[in-house]
Amino acid sequence: MSTAPQGAPATAPQGGPTLLTARGIDKHFGAVQALYKVDLDLPAGAVTCLCGDNGAGKSVMTRCISGIHAPDHGEICWMGEPVSIRTPRDASHLGIETVFQDLALADNLDIVQNMFLGREIVRRGFLDEDSMERAASKTLAELRVTSVRSIRQPVASLSGGQRQSVAVAKAVMWNSKLVILDEPTAALGVVQTRQVLDLVLRMRDNGLAVMVISHNLNDVFEVADRIAVLQLGRMVVQGPASDFDRQSLVDYMTTGTSSRRPAGSSDPDGAVS
Amino acid sequence: MARVDADPLSAEPSPAEPTAPADDPTAAVAAADLVVPPALVAQTLPEYARAWGARVRNGDAGVLPVVVGMVLIAVVFEAISPSHVFLSANNIVNLFQQSAVFMVLAMAQCFPLLLGEIDLSVGYVGPLAGIVTVQLVEPATTNWPWWAAIVVGLAVVGVWGFLQGTLITRLRIPSFIVTLAGFLIANGVCLIVLSFGPFSGYPPLAGTSSNVAVINHLMYGTIDPTISWIAMVVVVALLAVVLWLRDARRRASGLVAPPRGLTILKIVFIAIVGVVVVAICGINRAHFGTIEGVPWVIPIVLGVLGVWMILLERTRFGRYVYAIGGNAEAARRAGVGLAGVRTWCFVLCSMTAGLAGMLFFSYLGGASNNINGGQLTLYAVAAAVIGGTSLFGGRGRVLHGVLGGLVIGGIYNGMFLLGLAVEWEYIVTGLVLIVAVAIDSLSRRVR
DSSP: OOOOSOOOSSSSSSSEEEEEEEEEEEEEETTTTEEEEEEEEEEEEEEEEEOOOOTTTTHHHHHHHTTTOOSSEEEETTTTTTEEEOSSSHHHHHTEEEOTTTTTOOSSHHHHHTTTTTTTEETTTOOHHHHHHHHHHHHHHTOOOSSSOOSSSGGGGGHHHHHHHHHHHHHTTTOOOOEEETTTTTOOHHHHHHHHHHHHHHHHHTTTTTEEEEEEOOOOEOOSSSSEEEEETEEEEEEEEOOOOOOHHHHHHHSOOOTTGGGGGSSSSGOOO | OOHHHHOOOOOOOOOGGGGGHHHHHHHHHHHHTTTGGGGGOSSSSHHHHHHHHHHHHHTOOOOOOHHHHHHHHHHHHHHHSSGGTTTTTHHHOOOOOOOOHHHHHHHHHHHHHHHHOOOTHHHHOOOOOHHHHHHHTTTTTTTOOOHHHHHHHHHHHHHHHHHHHHHHHHSOOOOHHHHHHHHHHHHHHHHHHHHSSSSTTTTBOOOOOHHHHHHHHHHOOOHHHHHHHHHHHHHHHHHHHHHHHHHHEEEEEHSSSOOHHHHHHHHHHHHHHHHHHHHHHHHHOSSOOOOEETHHHHHHHHHHHHHHHHHHHHHHHHHHHHHHHHHHHHHHHHTTOOOHHHHHHHHHHHHHHHHHHHHHHHHHHHHOSSOHHHHHHHHHHHHHHHTOOOTTOOOOHHHHHHHHHHHHHHHHHHHTTOOOOOHHHHHOOOOHHHHHHHHHHHHHOOO
């Protein structure tokens, strides 16, 4: 049932050097084993899509990386060095930012205030609104989030896609190297989904490692350089996106195996296209 | 700032360029379907006025309802009060003194309300500070200097607020329950502290002691008209310079800023209010002899207002208060220490209420067990909400509390002038509160 990938590649098959390597991650909640010895590689300059059915452990895996849960066993290496990520602050210090599905924006605050929440620039005891506004608008411009006409509008007045853009901009502003997006398009319409996927590609082109969790196969094939599939807490396969088609991906997500793909190619090392 | 400058995105902007033509149409489509508050893109004063109208129609009325309410109260009571005394200089100053306790209590209540919590204890915790202070300055017993008595009074209720805040944040007991218990306990403690000394429970603020006089003057002391004028001009000039420089700097560096006309309008408005207040207070309001000049209580209320506005709107602490009220989970994930900020809000609420308690006994001319704490608590919440502070957290300003307190004081004063019994004051205040909360809920629904 499980065809766990073997070995730890020095460089990932796609993109730049591997930024984050997780090996043998176990996590249980009470009697429920959420993750069994999960291995995951996240290379810089590539979009890795983490796929899986409901309850496959995608969110738990994400939380282990972003410092919300501590794994029971296993090792996470960051740029080759073993690290311990105990809190979201630890993750931020390494350069890991997570955009959660609920976005974690305060509706009553404006865009600048949300982007700097918890990391305000303070000068002589008072908020330095001018510097924060300049930095926020610079980041938004670099991500070409142009549809937001004023960055002083409250987040309550933004559309779903714009909110997602603000949450992403908040994540990339802090010199981050890995951005994790949990179901970024789940609540969005066609146009807004397009906006967010473009944003994902732009982050990749700027050299960031991006991990996207998604149910939506259209989105996955649109942006993924690499695909990793979890099923019932096990990593059943990971490799270049070109190794997968819709049918095989659905097979992996639902049964953990696919007859459409030669058994040998489930090893990510041998799967370079 | 260095971290922001070192943004990886600025390092290599070129790879993103080729995709530009592809997503431009998308951006255009997206721009069409979004709602930008027009105020933020308005460049001129007429545009700004239109934008403001649009905002009000969209349910973000701000201070408009309470200002309309104040004008209505002024017009109605002036028309129907016997010999039209409502807007006489004497009565306006009197009204401000009657409202001061409600205004300060409402500002206190703003801290928990902004968090989406409530503090029901202010009705007796506030007076407790006043009782402690009055007892300490009594020359017959402790005879403390006035400033030490005030500091200790505020410290006592500060600790009280800290305990309440700790129970609410660390033990996760709802603030409604903790502060309801605090209300009852403070009532008892007030009576105990009142019974100390040879005053039969009524320590007075009379006599020749200078320390007693200072506490008595919190409400009734007046500032010499000449000094009032000079002080007013200095304060207005300072505010004008600060406002002007800030807006000008933001306009110069291309940040979101109001048009020049609006800045001028604000400054002119502040100056007019300053002149009118000092002019009215400068009229002799005594029937015999002379009582003129700005009462102490006005700079006290404005001082509290100014300090709390700066704290809530210009500091990191204030930003966190609003963030917790808007989305506590987001604030927690952003690394905000929720428990600390929440506890401090209850401390500041109790201490601000404590100042209101001192003003209350200064108004009464001494401490007594004649405290209707339930009414004080309910009026504090009512004043904050009438002023436009949301009960649901995250929206409101201390300024709203001051305006709401003025509305409640206006109703109280007008009803009294009409010779109506206290039951009508309660009924009218209750109706005004219903209208205010209805406006709040309706505006939320529009959003």
